Amino acid sequence: MKRILPLAFAVLKFVSGFFLISAAYELQRDEYLYLNQGQHLAWGYLEVPPLIAAQGWVSLALGGGEGWVKFWPFLWGAGTMYLVVRLAGRLGGGWFAQTLAGVCYLCSAFARLNLLFQPNSFEVFGFLACLYGLVGYLQEERVRYLYLLGLGLGLGLLNKYTTLFFIAALGGALLLTPARRLLGHRHFWGAAGVALLLWLPNVMWQISHGIPFLHHMALLNQTQLVHVEAADFWKAQLLMCFPALLVWAPGLLALLLARAFRPYRAVGLVVVLGVGLLAALHGKDYYALGYYPVLFAFGAVWWEARLAKFRWQRLAQPALLAVPLVLHLAYLPLACPLRSPAEMAALRPRYQHLGAYRWEDGQNHALPQDYADMLGWREMADKTWAAYQSLPDSVRAGTLIHCANYGQASAINYYNRHRAMPPANSLNGSFIFWYPSLNQCRAIIVVDDEPDEELAPHFAASRRFATVTNPYARERGTHITIGIRPDSAVLNLVRREWRTSLASWEGN
Incomplete structure (x- = not known):
């Protein structure tokens, strides 16, 4: 026994x-x-x-x-x-x-x-x-x-x-x-x-x-x-x-x-x-x-x-x-993601007082943060793949996929791991160690929830390709933007941000 x-x-x-x-x-x-x-x-x-x-x-x-x-x-x-x-x-x-x-x-x-x-x-x-x-x-x-x-x-x-x-x-x-x-x-x-x-x-x-x-x-x-x-x-x-x-x-x-x-x-x-x-x-x-x-x-x-x-x-x-057992069953929707996002959002009035819907920003949201962080990623990856496929053959081989955070870059890489496209990158977290050289960069796909519109003139052509639309995803509203033939100002800006980020982490 x-x-x-x-x-x-x-x-x-x-x-x-x-x-x-x-x-x-x-x-x-x-x-x-x-x-x-x-x-x-x-x-x-x-x-x-x-x-x-x-x-x-x-x-x-x-x-x-x-x-x-x-x-x-x-x-x-x-x-x-x-x-x-x-x-x-x-x-x-x-x-x-x-x-x-x-x-x-x-x-x-x-x-x-x-x-x-x-x-x-x-x-x-x-x-x-x-x-x-x-x-x-x-x-x-x-x-x-x-x-x-x-x-x-x-x-x-x-x-x-x-x-x-x-x-x-x-x-x-x-x-x-x-x-x-x-x-x-x-x-x-x-x-x-x-x-x-x-x-x-x-x-x-x-x-x-x-x-x-x-x-x-x-x-x-x-x-x-x-x-x-x-x-x-x-x-x-x-x-x-x-x-x-x-x-x-x-x-x-x-x-x-x-x-x-x-x-x-x-x-x-x-x-x-x-x-x-x-x-x-x-x-x-x-x-x-x-x-x-x-x-x-x-x-x-x-x-x-x-x-x-x-x-x-x-x-x-x-x-x-x-x-x-009885108490666990009473709080099971909070313990495990068994219910759909819409059902979990409807339960917010019942459980909000427990702090379950409070995120790291200190505010209450439609879903618990872990649940919202489990939505929208495949949509983002598929739309990034579609953006890459839409590029002309002349620039596709020199494409940089730049994401605002590690979650975006990691999810795009996971769902596109069997597709012929370059890996997504970021200047967030450990991705700074894996950031590629920009010497042959002919196009940039930017994945960001707050894209910098002032950068558009620094590309020969720039357009908003898609947006994450899942209403319950934490990444809702993240935009996927295509910029073709970036000028030296954009590339130098990225290089400076990479060096600054690396120096801050390594104490230099």
């Missing part, structure tokens, strides 16, 4: 992903970027470390279909589910505790998180793997668990830089509890060495490029994190895993206060310090999701022990299992 039940839940989690996305939606903006990074393998990128790009490369090598793109978040979600249920069993929980822990993971914010090909799914898996290793060592004192911890930290650093905050929380938790004895264990530092060795290539890449991570954090603070209010952050912590509140909240309190869980007090402090650090730094609310799965396991075991002494145990157990 200790192995079969976790495996059964993992399979359920993996398979369920295929039924939680409506065909009305496409891939999400960031997913296209990570796939595009998979075509330019390196030890680092301006946005993220290299692990997500390696997964993108594999997906593209297998054909690049949406099923292969979604394979990764489904896999990491299933892996996290396995560890959640397995951890409940390792803590002494029986079938009820393991089932309750699995249901909590299935019915909380991870249902949505594990649908998107982003670093977040592996981050949650990695954090839980580290805490699983810590629990395993505290139970058995076998060094293999320390190296599992080191492996999780090393891969986590290759996946997302927020792992640094987790490491800080882990260090603080060890110092504040009897688990500090680990700091004098040679294999603990051996595991730390494994983590550093895994991360080292990315560190060298950062150093060789002027540590662009610092510039990336500065941009986030100026454009996105500036809208993160403390009250909204804590409200989101309540809402993201609200269906499982009756489990994770007692789990956290038990970790910090209960005598039975005293050996694992450091685990509880990792959660407190990690989430507190993110709140202090105005991190996005979902950055904290990786700290909750471990609480499902501890909370489920706590409940099983309490109900064992309850007279109506046989009634209480199914009732407790039903709570997260």
